[in-house]
Amino acid sequence: MSGRRVRREELAREVERLERNCAARTQGRQFPLAVRWDPSGNEVEYLYRNHQLICDVDDLDETLEAFDRVGAERPEAITDGPVGLKVLDVGDRDAADLAEQLLGVVDEDVVGLNYVLDTQGNTVMCPVTEPLPWNAPVPVLGEPVGPGRPRLAVIDTGYHPPVAEQSGFARFSAVKDNHEPDDEVYFDDGSTIRPYGGHGTAAAARLLAVSGSESVTVQVRDCLVGGAVDELTIVNDLDHVVRAGVDVVSVQAGLYARPGCSPKAFNAFYRRVLRRHPDTVIVVAAGNNGSDAPFWPAAYPWTIAVGALTDGGDSRAGWSNVGHWVGVYASGENAVVPFPNGTYEYLDGTRAEFSQGHALWSGTSFAAPVVAGMIARRMVERGVTAPVARDIVLAEAEIAALDGVGPRLVLP
Structure with a gap:
């Protein structure tokens, strides 16, 4: 087995561990972690909280119109987030796929993913x-x-x-x-x-x-x-x-x-x-x-x-x-x-x-x-x-x- 393939399998196991960590939290802080791999499949491009998008309150109308323009159903629910943001619940749809669609018709600063921060990197999901x-x-x-x-x-x-x-x-x-x-x-x-x-x-x-x-x-x-x-x-x-x-x-x-x-x-x-x-x-x-x-x-x-x-x-x-x-x-x-x-x-x-x-x-x-x-x-x-x-x-x-x-x- 090639070194690259071994490294990819190790990284996948580490991502799964982080997904379990996010799902097993206490006090209602669980969330579905999702990952987007780079084209080579050997590195994590970014992590995100799945099934929701965020937009500024001032951009809400433009964002909802973008859903209509790409033929996507509008969010199931819209709630208030911090610092004047709106949180869009998109049901069971993959947030990254939906963001790709919307960003085809609006600028990237209008609507975006709720990214996930960690203490690590995109080639290894564990501490140094x-x-x-x-x-x-x-x-x-x-x-x-x-x-x-x-x-x-x-x-x-x-x-x-x-x-x-x-x-x-x-x-x-x-x-x-x-x-x-x-x-x-x-x-x-x-x-x-x-x-x-x-x-x-x-x-x-x-x-x-x-x-x-x-x-x-x-x-x-x-x-x-x-x-x-x-x-x-x-x-x-x-x-x-x-x-x-x-x-x-x-x-x-x-x-x-x-x-x-x-x-x-x-x-x-x-x-x-x-x-x-x-x-x-x-x-x-x-x-x-x-x-x-x-x-x-x-x-x-x-x-x-x-x-x-x-x-x-x-x-x-x-x-x-x-x-x-x-x-x-x-x-x-x-x-x-x-x-x-x-x-x-x-x-x-x-x-x-x-x-x-x-x-x-x-x-x-x-x-x-x-x-x-x-x-x-x-x-x-x-x-x-x-x-x-x-x-x-x-x-x-x-x-x-x-x-x-x-x-x-x-x-x-």
């Missing part, structure tokens, strides 16, 4: 590395001293309080009660850790290891479940934290879209929300696909896209996404993070026992919160706004830039 048991404390920078008191948000899988106790990571005190619980940590047996269980808690720890905890407050939002979240859900969380006045937001997920398209919900979020809150800075993981193809929302000019460096910080991690849209690189390989205790089953079927409250984990998911944490740190030290602190951090990264890589954030 799955977590490994580790017995060592989280390395931290000293507490910053200054007049700033930034408000921070981590949009991920939520926060799991038992991890704070198990890991002994004192800086979780900055989270306090300002979080949504990560209730997808374990399977029903209460001891087997789900894929991505504890991911949001780990990302929050990475941020706090740099920002310190005495001068910041952090809220951790819960939307990225089982490795994936639909676009409308994450935009709803972004809308919430930005309107609440958060200074810096760290997002550890992204998506690939239909070629030539950008995700409609993120476009609406920027137009209706973010540009009215110019003092909020959004930091986003650049993705783990080793590609320069746009990975959204990191590829937008209104975010800071963070790629990953190797463990020593002296080169780009080979799996990190690259491109002109990646604004800075930070350490994302072999990050020491708090992690739930229990049994973890790897993709190859082997298992590991976690009993020390920590793990080694790699990905741009663990590089982005380092940059967000450094922006918060400069806000504390210098008493400046988030955009000013962002510019300071990017200028520092430019000074430490590596040839062939780009701006690099090197921690002291």
